[in-house]
Amino acid sequence: MLPNRSRLSVLVFLVPPLLLYGVAVLLPIIQSLVLSFFSWDGISAMQFVGVQNYVHMLTGDSVFWHSFLNALGYLVICLVLQLGGALVVASLLTSFRRGREVVKTLYLLPAVISTVAIAFLFQRIYSIDPVGLINQILAWLGLGGLERPWLSDIHTVLAAVSIPEGWRFTGLYMLIIYAALLAVPQELEEAARLDGASRWRIFTQIRFPYIRPVWTTTTIVAATYSLRGFDIPYLLTNGGPGQSSELLTTYMYKTAFTSTDYGYASTISVFIVVECLVAVGLILLMLRRKADA
Amino acid sequence: MSSTGLAARYQSRTPASGRPRRRRRRPDLVQRLSSILVVAIVIVQVYPLVWLFLTSVRTEHDFTTGNAFALPSSITFGNYGRAFQVGNLGLNIVNSLIVTMGANILIVLLGMMAAYALQVLGFRLSRVVRGLFLIGIIVPVQIALVPLFIDYSSVNLLDTYPSMIIPLAGFALPMSVYLFSSFFEYIPRETYEAASLDGAGPYRIFGLITLPLSVNTVVTVVLVNSIFIWNDFIFANTFVLSDGLKTIPLGLQNYIGAMGKVDWTATFAAVCVTVTPLLLVFLVLNKAIIYGLESGATKG
Missing domain, CATH: 1.10.3720.10 (MetI-like)
Structure with missing residues (x-):
């Protein structure tokens, strides 16, 4: 603490940032909580309905549950691609002697591209008429029977909208894990290698335990980001066909700005927040417990 | 997590084995395979973006009739002109x-x-x-x-x-x-x-x-x-x-x-x-x- 500081000086530095943060983040959270107990279309008078929105959401709204399951599927696909892909590439990269920087940069490139551009790109990659990249590769491989319009087939659409999101940020998580792996002391690994430990064993018993704290943070970041995923499903399919790629976020958005049901939309967004908090809690619980075992 | 604790844990679990000979060659193969894998993944990451740029210099005819994922048969910058006109x-x-x-x-x-x-x-x-x-x-x-x-x-x-x-x-x-x-x-x-x-x-x-x-x-x-x-x-x-x-x-x-x-x-x-x-x-x-x-x- 500075010796010459005054209470006023603390306030001078603290109030402006808290003001912006309060208006943009904290106040809307409180407003959403309040709105979730009302029924309101934005024009007529607000009507207090108690927990009715929550009751309807949890017991009477099949679209909500469908979107919830879709969001979980979306989360799993994103996590596998982002964390799995990141861990594999980061581990392999540590044994490279040259080209590390190039790989890092190239791998991160998709994160720089806007989601609208990515949506255009994948719309073409998935399409069947004209033949898109995936269907073309399948044809070359002699798997023509698997060709399909990936975005309008209800069995593949969820995976099809999840993969671009996973693809986009793999490089980002790879960077973080790679930085953590570099910090693993070389002597430990060398000692293990001299003792004849296999690569797999070195990985599971030395490297991974060492990077576990970073892995935990990365998992939390990746999970909360996937749960708020919106742009790509909204742009690629807008939740369709039917509701087969509807996520909670897109459902919330439509409820708010297409059906102008602000109260119910707020209820859904409160649920999304709760869902994120639960996810963070579960991840901490799982990864901590393993660390203690 | 301290490094000494880890080392101790590791040593207590693994019996020392002395077979350095057989392992000599394996790292090379593993190394090569992992390079190939990394390069393949990087291609998957970067190819769509390359394709984006290639498509932007393709003629419309080439894009709709030809193979949209092959190299463009001719290069044009007319698309850029239209891009600025339209939007x-x-x-x-x-x-x-x-x-x-x-x-x-x-x-x-x-x-x-x-x-x-x-x-x-x-x-x-x-x-x-x-x-x-x-x-x-x-x-x-x-x-x-x-x-x-x-x-x-x-x-x-x-x-x-x-x-x-x-x-x-x-x-x-x-x-x-x-x-x-x-x-x-x-x-x-x-x-x-x-x-x-x-x-x-x-x-x-x-x-x-x-x-x-x-x-x-x-x-x-x-x-x-x-x-x-x-x-x-x-x-x-x-x-x-x-x-x-x-x-x-x-x-x-x-x-x-x-x-x-x-x-x-x-x-x-x-x-x-x-x-x-x-x-x-x-x-x-x-x-x-x-x-x-x-x-x-x-x-x-």
Whole structure:
């Protein structure tokens, strides 16, 4: 603490940032909580309905549950691609002697591209008429029977909208894990290698335990980001066909700005927040417990 | 987790075995396989972007009739001309620049001020304030859409630059505060004490010591945030209605739908125009960006 500081000086530095943060983040959270107990279309008078929105959401709204399951599927696909892909590439990269920087940069490139551009790109990659990249590769491989319009087939659409999101940020998580792996002391690994430990064993018993704290943070970041995923499903399919790629976020958005049901939309967004908090809690619980075992 | 503990644990579990001979050759094979794998994954990461650029210089005829994924048979830049004619690309870029700059100024200045109050000045409730900032990292941005939409319409802020800048800066502020306060930790106490003894107050110390020392962190914060703000879709799509204020992501959307038949090659040319500035900045400054992303995520 500075010796010459005054209470006023603390306030001078603290109030402006808290003001912006309060208006943009904290106040809307409180407003959403309040709105979730009302029924309101934005024009007529607000009507207090108690927990009715929550009751309807949890017991009477099949679209909500469908979107919830879709969001979980979306989360799993994103996590596998982002964390799995990141861990594999980061581990392999540590044994490279040259080209590390190039790989890092190239791998991160998709994160720089806007989601609208990515949506255009994948719309073409998935399409069947004209033949898109995936269907073309399948044809070359002699798997023509698997060709399909990936975005309008209800069995593949969820995976099809999840993969671009996973693809986009793999490089980002790879960077973080790679930085953590570099910090693993070389002597430990060398000692293990001299003792004849296999690569797999070195990985599971030395490297991974060492990077576990970073892995935990990365998992939390990746999970909360996937749960708020919106742009790509909204742009690629807008939740369709039917509701087969509807996520909670897109459902919330439509409820708010297409059906102008602000109260119910707020209820859904409160649920999304709760869902994120639960996810963070579960991840901490799982990864901590393993660390203690 | 201490390294000695790990080593002890490792040694107690693994019986020493002496077979160094048989392992001589394996690492080479593994090494080669892993190189191939990494290269393959990198190709998957980069190919779509290469394709984007190739399509933007393809003739329309080549794109619709030929093999759209092979190398273009001839190169044309006519798509770029059409891209600028059809949309408002220039205007979109200006709007994106205004929003990105506005948000970045707020993020840097306010983030630095909050970090200064928390880390350097210090006060009793600083833990509570840190906790408040943590909320903004975990909570998804969608929660703010409906309330902000309502608030904006009651104070006539809908469809303005601030309607985008406020939430973009607000949700990026926590990470900026954390980055700055972890940097401020490294400024030695003695520097501040010496300045205080010389009679400098908190404002002068901020302006003459903290601010000039933080230039590197400022660059990092600006670069990392610019990527996300430049590409923001959700806030712009919710709060902006008039064509004159549309940022790049919204402008790009106009290429589809409005004309019925999609002019794909022109659309991809437009995509390339909008992606290129950020891509160049990224390629030139990727060291700083990579550093920022790494430290940002491990601190959060």
